[in-house]
Amino acid sequence: MNARPPAPTPPSLGRAALLVAEREITSQVRTKSFLISTAILLVGVLAAIVVSSVMSGRDVEDVPVAVVTSVAGVLPTTDGLATSDVADRDTAEQAVRDGDVDAAVVPGSGPLGVEVLAMDRAPQVLLDALTVAPQVELLDPAAADEGVRYVVTFAFGLVFMMSAIGFGSTIAQNTVTEKQTRIVEILLSAVPARALLAGKILGNSALALGQTAAIAAVSVLGLVVTGQDDLLTMIGAPVVWFVVFFAVGFVLLAAVFAASASLVSRIEDTGVVLQPAIWLTMIPYFVVVFFSDNAPVLTATSYVPFSAPVAMPVRLFLGDAAWWEPLLSLALLTASCLVVIAIAARIYERSVLRMGARVRVREVLAGADAD
Numbered sequence: 001m002n003a004r005p006p007a008p009t010p011p012s013l014g015r016a017a018l019l020v021a022e023r024e025i026t027s028q029v030r031t032k033s034f035l036i037s038t039a040i041l042l043v044g045v046l047a048a049i050v051v052s053s054v055m056s057g058r059d060v061e062d063v064p065v066a067v068v069t070s071v072a073g074v075l076p077t078t079d080g081l082a083t084s085d086v087a088d089r090d091t092a093e094q095a096v097r098d099g100d101v102d103a104a105v106v107p108g109s110g111p112l113g114v115e116v117l118a119m120d121r122a123p124q125v126l127l128d129a130l131t132v133a134p135q136v137e138l139l140d141p142a143a144a145d146e147g148v149r150y151v152v153t154f155a156f157g158l159v160f161m162m163s164a165i166g167f168g169s170t171i172a173q174n175t176v177t178e179k180q181t182r183i184v185e186i187l188l189s190a191v192p193a194r195a196l197l198a199g200k201i202l203g204n205s206a207l208a209l210g211q212t213a214a215i216a217a218v219s220v221l222g223l224v225v226t227g228q229d230d231l232l233t234m235i236g237a238p239v240v241w242f243v244v245f246f247a248v249g250f251v252l253l254a255a256v257f258a259a260s261a262s263l264v265s266r267i268e269d270t271g272v273v274l275q276p277a278i279w280l281t282m283i284p285y286f287v288v289v290f291f292s293d294n295a296p297v298l299t300a301t302s303y304v305p306f307s308a309p310v311a312m313p314v315r316l317f318l319g320d321a322a323w324w325e326p327l328l329s330l331a332l333l334t335a336s337c338l339v340v341i342a343i344a345a346r347i348y349e350r351s352v353l354r355m356g357a358r359v360r361v362r363e364v365l366a367g368a369d370a371d
Contacts, residue, residue, distance in 0.1 A: 013198075016191035020199020021206065028170070028207055038211060042218050049222030063123045066092045066104040071114045075105055080125040093117055102126075152235060152317050153292040156242055157285040157310045159215060163246070164253045164281045167208040171200050171254055172261035172274055175352070179265050184352055193349035201254045201341075208250050213243060235317055241326055242313035245333065249309030252337040253281060259344035262352040263359045273358065280306050288314060295320060303329050305336035 028034050062082035067075055069085045084101065086092045092104035096117050103123050108115030112130060116122050117137055178184040187196055216239050223232040260273045284307030291297040292314060302311035302325070312329045315321040343365075351359045 013192060013195050016195035017198035017202060020187075020191060020196055021203035022199075024174070024200055024203025025206060028203075038214070041211070042214055045215055045218050046222045049219060049228075050226055063103070063125055064101040065123070065126055066095045066101045068092055068104070068106045071105060071107050074112050074114050074130070076129060081129060149292065149318065152238075153289055153310075153314050156238075156313055157289050159212060160242075160246060160249070160310050161281055161285040163208045163212055164250055165278060167204045167250070168253055168257035168277060168281070169274070171204050171257045172270055173267065174200065175258055175261040176264060176267050176270055179262070179352065179355065180267065188353065193352055194345050196352075197255075197258055197345055197348045200258055201251055204254055205247070205251050208254075209243070209247050212246050216243060238313045238317040241316055242309070245309035245312060245326075245330065248330065248333050248337055249305070252305060252333070252340050253277065255337075255341045255344035256280065259347040262348045263361065263364070265355045269358055285310060292318075303332060305333050305340075308333050 062080055064082045064084070065075075066086045067083050068088060072083075072085060075081075075083065086095060086104070089106040092101075092106050095101045096104050096119060103116055103118040103126055105114050105116055105126075107113060114130075115137060116126060175184075178187065184196075191199075219239070220232060220236075256277045257274065260277050261270060263273050264270055284301060284304065287301055288298065288307060288310045291301075298311055298315055298320070301307040302315050302321070304311075308329050312321065312326050316326060347361060347364050350364050
């Protein structure tokens with residue numbers, strides 16, 4: 001008599017989570033709506049950068065430049081420059097400080113025997129006109145132009161908010177659909193509830209992070225193609241930090257969306273339970289955008305878990321954060337993420353199989369404590 005073959009060994013928690021994550025990713029990337037919307041988003045980002053570059057280059061007036069008479073022969077006649085002779089360096093510097101000119105060419109010790117004086121940024125057309133880049137002395141350095149400051153802040157906030165709400169809503173919809181169709185019962189017969197939750201978070205986090213990284217790459221490409229290398233230099237490091245903060249911050253919000261959706265059994269009921277998660281995503285965005293010029297508020301929000309993914313990269317872009325601040329903020333965000341995931345896991349595993357009326361969070365947590 002042949003012995004019965006041994007039952008297959010169930011996958012470990014980590015392996016089960018990876019299987020669920022793979023299922024989440026493949027089901028998304030195979031849909032035309034996801035591919036088309038991602039393509040439109042990337043094309044839109046590239047088009048916005050190109051159009052802004054073209055628009056900024058229209059109707060540009062000649063840049064007023066003061067030139068000390070003794071070095072006037074060094075600066076060739078160039079379109080885009082309106083030069084005026086001055087007697088000496090002191091007069092040229094005063095003209096720059098008074099705003100009469102954007103820059104001044106004065107005697108210096110560089111390869112050309114000249115240097116450029118400017119307030120917060122040397123005009124590129126002037127630097128291009130010189131055969132060798134001269135030494136530049138900024139009399140009043142500024143972190144960023146007001147327009148650039150607002151655009152970068154708006155972009156960081158919008159990307160994070162739209163990705164969090166978009167992919168968070170996908171997690172919620174899939175969770176409720178699985179409950180409504182009873183597919184979740186089949187899934188939980190193969191993998192633990194915590195593995196199912198972890199897989200959903202990991203899969204959608206990977207998709208959101210990949211999309212954000214693609215936006216960053218397209219933005220860099222657009223800036224390089226349009227010759228905006230100075231702006232690229234300013235936002236390079238903040239963009240890297242933004243991607244890092246985004247990865248952790250999205251996991252935190254994804255756990256909130258999944259746990260919230262597990263409390264209901266019908267798509268029609270998701271609006272009520274997801275409202276707190278949506279507000280946690282939107283309020284920090286508006287606070288950071290509207291208070292980007294308020295240093296105390298921006299500093300405080302850079303340490304709040306739900307707003308840190310936007311506020312801290314913005315402070316790094318503005319040059320307002322010390323080297324250790326993003327590390328401390330990221331540590332606080334990671335610790336908060338672990339706490340939220342632990343609570344979300346308890347809510348999810350104790351409510352995902354409960355059908356019918358909406359389950360109360362207090363009831364679920366009270367039941368967990370009783371056990």
